[in-house]
Amino acid sequence: MKILHTSDWHLGASYEGVSREEDHKFFLNWLLNTLNEQNIDVLLIAGDIFDQTQPSSESLKSYYQFLFHISKSTSVKKVIVLGGNHDSPSRLDAPAELLKLLDVFVVGGMTSDLDNLDKYLCPIYSSDNKIELIIATVPYIHEFRLGVRTAFLSEKEIQADFKNKFSELYKKLADKAEELAQNVPLIATGHLACTGSEKDDSPLEVHLVGTIGSLPSDIFDPRFCYVALGHVHRSYKVEKSNAYYSGSPIPLSIKESKTDRAVYVLNFKQDQITPDVEKITVPVLRNIVEISGELEEVYVKIKKLKWTTPLPPFLSLQINVESFSIGTDFQIRKEVESYFSKITDNNTMQEQAITSAFSKSVPIISQIKQYPIHKKQKVNIFEHNKSLKELTVEEIFIKMCELKNQTLDENLLTAFRSLISNENK
Structure with missing residues (x-):
């Protein structure tokens, strides 16, 4: 039995207004090939399928086409789709009955009725129709659904309540799973911020009460041999636990471009309760x-x-x-596009028309920010032999331009003189 864990696709995302649709198609094609090459039995997607609660038609098309291709061109026998904090639970759940025909198990959200947990358990059957593994499917859960109430509580009390409620949930799920089958591997999922999240991880906070920080790793019942997590965009194993973040498969920020993108493959060998876990690097179409x-x-x-x-x-x-x-901005874009369009023409110096910003050979300038710097030492208009009262209005204006690093040319000075002249009429 082999399971592939991925999360945080964020279909429909953009970077500084530039669509990432091409990057997502590159990843999904790679994933289809990997499912075949690795002989994956179960694909587990731990939340944030989409970047927006109301995804675009292009994002929905990519999602449904991918699920269709899995059913037609791979040996995957079960796909598990979980809602994240970026997803709309009702939108994900709407086609759930239809997707069952493609062996896709969808859990968009979790209700407040935590006593009826059977519907969140997904047993995986062997060829002879015996349960060989059970997955407890936990999507993103708002604290209200867990019964957490923060009014009139201290930060310490809120932290304790969060921990207790999550611990209780995972214990109940493990109990329910063992009622279905004994001595089979149990896997859980989650979409939350757990121990090991860094301050500048994107994103870090997921619940409304951001002050509680990340949740401890001991919220996960030890009977779960693996916990597939989503939400944090960096792949890592949560310390002192069997929990893993797969991270986002494409870099969505500058920081994410500095670390490898990855998925995890779990391999359960015969009669093995604990899987061998392999981290597989995901190739990216481009970095930031x-x-x-x-x-x-x-x-x-x-x-x-x-x-x-x-x-x-x-x-x-x-x-x-x-x-x-x-x-x-225009000068930089023109210079960069012109330079790369020349060197890609067999390194000749022949002048060419400037190529499109989306050329395959020209880097896309997605963001330009200008930061004022002070090359000259700041001058304090009060630190002169003359007092402020002795300075003319024009002299004060000139000094203020120096302080603000504003280039003062003859046109600006003429405009200022004209303004002062009109004020004095």
């Missing part, structure tokens, strides 16, 4: 690269760019400037 410095320095860094991914990276540029310039 941050470049900062003064304009000429940024140009040099961009021209030295190299990448091993199929497509060039997204560029997030931070330009240090003495003063803001409206034309800087």
Whole structure:
């Protein structure tokens, strides 16, 4: 029995307004191939299928096409889809009965009736119709559903209540699973922030009470040999537990581009209760690269760019400037696109038309930010031989321009003089 754990696809996501649809298609094609190459029996998706609660038609199409291709071109016998905090529980659950025909088990959300937990258990059957594994399917749960009430409670009391409620839930699920079958592996899922989450993990907080921080690893009943988690976009094993985050399969931020994307494969050998866990790196279509410095320095860094991914990276540029310039963005884009369009033409210097920003050979500049820097020492207009009363209005204006790093040319000075002249009429 082999299970593949993935999560946080965020279909429909964009980076600074640029669609990631192409990146998601690249991942889904890779995943289909991997399911076949690894002879996966169960695919487990631990939440945040979509980036928005109301996904676009393109995102829905990608999702349903993928599920259809699994049923037609792989040996996967069960797909488990769980809702995350970005998903709409009702939207995920709506086609659940129909998707059963494709052996897809969907749990969009969890109700407040925690005494009726059988519907959250997904038994996996062998070829001779015997239960060989049970998965407790826990989606994202709002604290209200767990019975957590925060009014008039201290932070310590809220933390204790969260821990107790989650611990009780996982214990009840393990009890129910053992009623179905004895001596078979038990797996649980979850979509939450657990021990090991870092402050700048994207995202960290998931519940409304952000002050409680991450949940401890001992909320998971020890009878679960593996807990497949979603929500944190970095892949890692939660300390002192059998819980793992698979992380997002495509980099959705600069930080995520600095670490490998991954899925986990669980291999249960014959009569083995605890699986062998293998981390498989997911290839990415392109990364997100941050470049900062003064304009000429940024140009040099961009021209030295190299990448091993199929497509060039997204560029997030931070330009240090003495003063803001409206034309800087256009100038940078034109320079970068012109440069890369030339070098891709067999490295000749023949002038070419500037290619589209979405060219396969031109990095996509997704963000340009200008940061004012102070090259000159700030001048305090009060630290002069003359007092403020002795300075003319024009002298004060000039000093203020210096303090704000605003370039003062003749046109600006003329406009100021004209304004003062009109005020004095």
